[in-house]
Amino acid sequence: MITIFYFAGLREAAGKPQEQAELAGRTVNELLEWVRNQYPNLSLDAVRVAVNEEYALPEDVLQAGDTAALIPPVSGG
Amino acid sequence: MITIFYFAGLREAAGKPQEQAELAGRTVNELLEWVRNQYPNLSLDAVRVAVNEEYALPEDVLQAGDTAALIPPVSGG
Amino acid sequence: MKAYEIVTEPINPQLYADYVLRPEAGAVTLFTGHVREWTRGIRTLYLAYEAYIPMAEKMLAKIGTEIEEKWPGTKTAIAHRIGELKIGEIAVVIAVSSPHRRDAYEANEHAIERIKELVPIWKKEIWENGTEWIGDQRRKPEEGETP
Amino acid sequence: MKAYEIVTEPINPQLYADYVLRPEAGAVTLFTGHVREWTRGIRTLYLAYEAYIPMAEKMLAKIGTEIEEKWPGTKTAIAHRIGELKIGEIAVVIAVSSPHRRDAYEANEHAIERIKELVPIWKKEIWENGTEWIGDQRRKPEEGETP
Numbered sequence: 001m002i003t004i005f006y007f008a009g010l011r012e013a014a015g016k017p018q019e020q021a022e023l024a025g026r027t028v029n030e031l032l033e034w035v036r037n038q039y040p041n042l043s044l045d046a047v048r049v050a051v052n053e054e055y056a057l058p059e060d061v062l063q064a065g066d067t068a069a070l071i072p073p074v075s076g077g
Numbered sequence: 078m079i080t081i082f083y084f085a086g087l088r089e090a091a092g093k094p095q096e097q098a099e100l101a102g103r104t105v106n107e108l109l110e111w112v113r114n115q116y117p118n119l120s121l122d123a124v125r126v127a128v129n130e131e132y133a134l135p136e137d138v139l140q141a142g143d144t145a146a147l148i149p150p151v152s153g154g
Numbered sequence: 155m156k157a158y159e160i161v162t163e164p165i166n167p168q169l170y171a172d173y174v175l176r177p178e179a180g181a182v183t184l185f186t187g188h189v190r191e192w193t194r195g196i197r198t199l200y201l202a203y204e205a206y207i208p209m210a211e212k213m214l215a216k217i218g219t220e221i222e223e224k225w226p227g228t229k230t231a232i233a234h235r236i237g238e239l240k241i242g243e244i245a246v247v248i249a250v251s252s253p254h255r256r257d258a259y260e261a262n263e264h265a266i267e268r269i270k271e272l273v274p275i276w277k278k279e280i281w282e283n284g285t286e287w288i289g290d291q292r293r294k295p296e297e298g299e300t301p
Numbered sequence: 302m303k304a305y306e307i308v309t310e311p312i313n314p315q316l317y318a319d320y321v322l323r324p325e326a327g328a329v330t331l332f333t334g335h336v337r338e339w340t341r342g343i344r345t346l347y348l349a350y351e352a353y354i355p356m357a358e359k360m361l362a363k364i365g366t367e368i369e370e371k372w373p374g375t376k377t378a379i380a381h382r383i384g385e386l387k388i389g390e391i392a393v394v395i396a397v398s399s400p401h402r403r404d405a406y407e408a409n410e411h412a413i414e415r416i417k418e419l420v421p422i423w424k425k426e427i428w429e430n431g432t433e434w435i436g437d438q439r440r441k442p443e444e445g446e447t448p
Binding site: 082085086123127146148149152153154 | 334350351352353355356357359381392393413416417418419420421422423424425434435436
């Protein structure tokens, strides 16, 4: 199991702040694919993925227990 | 009469913070000449003169009642 | 107070300036980012900030490390507030101390640029007639119209 | 408190930051210059600053006007302290507010550069074994030896 976090506009569009999914062994790219299938109207352009609080690459592989956060374009400051 | 102010190292070297001199009608350059004669060991390199609290040019003419300040290189901040 | 933190209460910038001061520091730059009333001709009522808190604090600390490597001898502290903020309130504070002023200015400006690139914090603008999550600056008029 | 002033008491930088804040200002930069313990390998015990006060305040205000012309929309306040200052104490504070951060950084740095060129303020360093008026940075060893 991995935990997926949604933030800001993505949280509002997904209707939830987080959920769990059976994606251990899959890549970050496959996670995005999975999210796209679950929420066809989520805008994932320019969204980055952080795994365990570090930005991850598309080909990084998820491990059981990982947290994967979908990071829409940031706007702090 | 004009009033001459000495600051910082110049004040210590002249031994006084200010004095009056009969320099109305003379130029800023002539004022510096006068000071140089009074205090031969004063270092006037890089000293600027302010007349009535504004930096003055060497050829500016002093008026009775003016204050002329000798401004050694500044070091605020 | 931590050197790199996300907070929910009003920010006292002096805390961060005091934190970075040391006997060898001749210069301290303190940047505060405030909620502005007018942005692109639209009047903001207030802002709401959200963060992925543990990652945001980690990224702030990473920016601090980056700065201390790039400008040796500097010391940095950064805080960002989340939740609802009124006009004029401080959203972010960056304090940098350094023996010489040039580094303190450069490092401070570098910090705010990096925050805007890297740190998972999101701003929602609340206007009289709508709200919008700011991020990709491409305005979506249909969201802009949402009451 | 005046927007451009020479003071003899310890400086509270927050006063100047508050003075420049306005609803349209998104960014405030606050620079503080502090007495440093070590300069060019010599340990400073304390500093003494002297100013030609009325002219210094006039020059600080001139720098403020210069900034508001060069970076429209900014607002500036500057104070410099004189008298004896201990290590770590604030000698100068510069606060600049602006709608956008770039201007607030640039204008602030411009202010300190101009202060160092223009404003009749002089610093005397007091070390363990001597004193020196700082100005032309050419050291005079015989003065450096004066107890």
